[in-house]
Amino acid sequence: MAAEPVPIDDPADPRIASFVSIRERDLTGRDGLFIAEGTVVLRMLGGVSTRKNGFAAEAILLLENRLAGIADVLASFPETVPVYVASAAVFDAIAGFNMHRGVLALGRKPPPERGAALLGRLPETSLVLAGCGLSNHDNVGAIFRNAAAFGADAVFLDETSCDPLYRKAIRVSVGSVLSVPFSRGSGAEVMLAGLAEAGFEIWGLSPRGAVPVAEIPAARRIALVLGTEGEGLPESILSSFHTARIPQRPGLDSLNVATASGIALYQIALAMGRVA
Amino acid sequence: MAAEPVPIDDPADPRIASFVSIRERDLTGRDGLFIAEGTVVLRMLGGVSTRKNGFAAEAILLLENRLAGIADVLASFPETVPVYVASAAVFDAIAGFNMHRGVLALGRKPPPERGAALLGRLPETSLVLAGCGLSNHDNVGAIFRNAAAFGADAVFLDETSCDPLYRKAIRVSVGSVLSVPFSRGSGAEVMLAGLAEAGFEIWGLSPRGAVPVAEIPAARRIALVLGTEGEGLPESILSSFHTARIPQRPGLDSLNVATASGIALYQIALAMGRVA
Numbered sequence: 095m096a097a098e099p100v101p102i103d104d105p106a107d108p109r110i111a112s113f114v115s116i117r118e119r120d121l122t123g124r125d126g127l128f129i130a131e132g133t134v135v136l137r138m139l140g141g142v143s144t145r146k147n148g149f150a151a152e153a154i155l156l157l158e159n160r161l162a163g164i165a166d167v168l169a170s171f172p173e174t175v176p177v178y179v180a181s182a183a184v185f186d187a188i189a190g191f192n193m194h195r196g197v198l199a200l201g202r203k204p205p206p207e208r209g210a211a212l213l214g215r216l217p218e219t220s221l222v223l224a225g226c227g228l229s230n231h232d233n234v235g236a237i238f239r240n241a242a243a244f245g246a247d248a249v250f251l252d253e254t255s256c257d258p259l260y261r262k263a264i265r266v267s268v269g270s271v272l273s274v275p276f277s278r279g280s281g282a283e284v285m286l287a288g289l290a291e292a293g294f295e296i297w298g299l300s301p302r303g304a305v306p307v308a309e310i311p312a313a314r315r316i317a318l319v320l321g322t323e324g325e326g327l328p329e330s331i332l333s334s335f336h337t338a339r340i341p342q343r344p345g346l347d348s349l350n351v352a353t354a355s356g357i358a359l360y361q362i363a364l365a366m367g368r369v370a
Numbered sequence: 371m372a373a374e375p376v377p378i379d380d381p382a383d384p385r386i387a388s389f390v391s392i393r394e395r396d397l398t399g400r401d402g403l404f405i406a407e408g409t410v411v412l413r414m415l416g417g418v419s420t421r422k423n424g425f426a427a428e429a430i431l432l433l434e435n436r437l438a439g440i441a442d443v444l445a446s447f448p449e450t451v452p453v454y455v456a457s458a459a460v461f462d463a464i465a466g467f468n469m470h471r472g473v474l475a476l477g478r479k480p481p482p483e484r485g486a487a488l489l490g491r492l493p494e495t496s497l498v499l500a501g502c503g504l505s506n507h508d509n510v511g512a513i514f515r516n517a518a519a520f521g522a523d524a525v526f527l528d529e530t531s532c533d534p535l536y537r538k539a540i541r542v543s544v545g546s547v548l549s550v551p552f553s554r555g556s557g558a559e560v561m562l563a564g565l566a567e568a569g570f571e572i573w574g575l576s577p578r579g580a581v582p583v584a585e586i587p588a589a590r591r592i593a594l595v596l597g598t599e600g601e602g603l604p605e606s607i608l609s610s611f612h613t614a615r616i617p618q619r620p621g622l623d624s625l626n627v628a629t630a631s632g633i634a635l636y637q638i639a640l641a642m643g644r645v646a
Contacts (some may be wrong), residue, residue, distance in 0.1 A: 104603040236626060243625050341645040342519040349519050350512060356629040357636050369617040
């Protein structure tokens with residue numbers, strides 16, 4: 095059961111200090127906190143907090159007219175999580191912009207999971223994504239959304255990829271970054287070597303890939319590797335592993351990396367019999 | 371050959387008045403002009419202006435340090451198109467924000483094409499997209515990018531869909547809205563009836579679609595119909611035409627509409643033998 099809503103009349107109220115000007119100063123990396131925006135992400139946060147996967151809600155801040163409509167979502171949070179409610183004027187003065195749709199939550203991240211630990215708890219049959227240099231938060235969020243849609247078991251990101259728990263990535267992922275297990279931190283080579291050692295068939299996705307994605311053979315464990323938008327995967331990676339391409343018209347800018355991940359995941363998930 | 375660059379030292383210079391504060395006041399719909407941002411879109415604008423498909427460049431505004439690097443792009447514009455060059459301070463004072471990467475162009479739209487006219491000039495074998503209520507500029511831009519990648523012949527948008535020549539849609543499309551023919555304006559029912567009459571097999575894409583997208587049979591003319599993110603296509607449309615779904619994990623928020631369009635287009639383009 096949710097806590098009794100607490101009205102906030104002063105944007106300087108210390109109880110909502112963590113929500114002040116969230117657009118300018120992103121909380122990621124600071125005190126292990128993150129900002130969740132919107133009803134869909136709040137619902138996901140309520141669900142994962144309950145599943146005890148390490149994520150927890152610290153506080154919720156709502157526009158007063160949103161309160162009634164999301165009573166069922168609030169009910170999924172324990173009553174130890176304070177629910178603050180503000181008028182539109184106070185809300186905007188606190189948050190500093192109007193893109194949040196009147197629903198914000200402050201979450202606490204679980205301790206970062208090491209790649210080896212995540213690898214160790216993957217199921218015998220697994221489909222995972224590995225990202226090298228994914229530096230755009232929108233793309234990372236969209237890739238997690240696709241990972242959830244096609245049942246990927248985990249996402250591995252190298253140290254040059256951005257943090258999926260950045261506000262905008264969480265929003266674009268519609269909360270999937272809270273449910274799809276991930277690890278981030280090592281160099282691309284170490285990350286991919288670890289996956290290979292754990293029995294993964296490693297497929298780099300590139301417009302110059304050797305086989306069409308529809309011909310990636312089913313395997314017990316498959317890792318789909320994505321490179322940064324524009325540059326793509328470096329030759330050192332493409333030459334060390336299997337490579338696949340998405341058939342498309344020649345002579346054009348290639349697909350957006352998130353869209354490409356969706357097409358390749360769709361095709362691999364079909365081949366592995368994970369969706370129907 | 372491009373025009374000789376003209377230095378601009380005063381943000382109030384009347385020659386660059388159309389570039390002032392482009393973030394706040396979008397030019398779409400006003401005087402038939404649009405704003406193109408970034409090198410990739412500028413290159414596309416140069417190409418389509420040359421192909422005389424109705425798009426034309428009116429002026430180019432560059433950050434001074436970008437000039438040398440894009441000489442080849444500038445060479446694709448006639449010398450009647452003025453090229454203005456400004457320092458970073460002046461540039462930011464003109465454009466009002468720093469997301470343009472120092473490359474802006476003012477373009478002129480062709481007269482809007484009526485749906486019937488566009489239908490009339492499509493090839494005998496065609497693949498087209500039809501959008502109903504696509505109100506998000508990022509999604510519309512991304513859908514055009516996918517249309518270009520998979521060789522769609524045209525995009526039809528109903529009157530409730532947003533303008534693809536809005537600044538942000540152009541950017542996300544990496545300029546594809548300038549190359550993929552489109553029409554926008556009628557109601558969804560009229561638009562789809564026109565496509566059916568022109569011999570198109572009409573396939574609505576929905577999580578509740580009857581057949582998996584991989585089972586859409588090849589046909590001479592196929593129209594893939596996309597609904598608004600969240601709501602999806604209305605029942606009245608789904609019950610009147612063929613429907614297809616993208617196999618995915620149950621119980622999750624469905625795929626982003628742009629990603630879904632990419633997956634369905636990929637699958638249909640393969641079936642029609644349009645990509646390999």
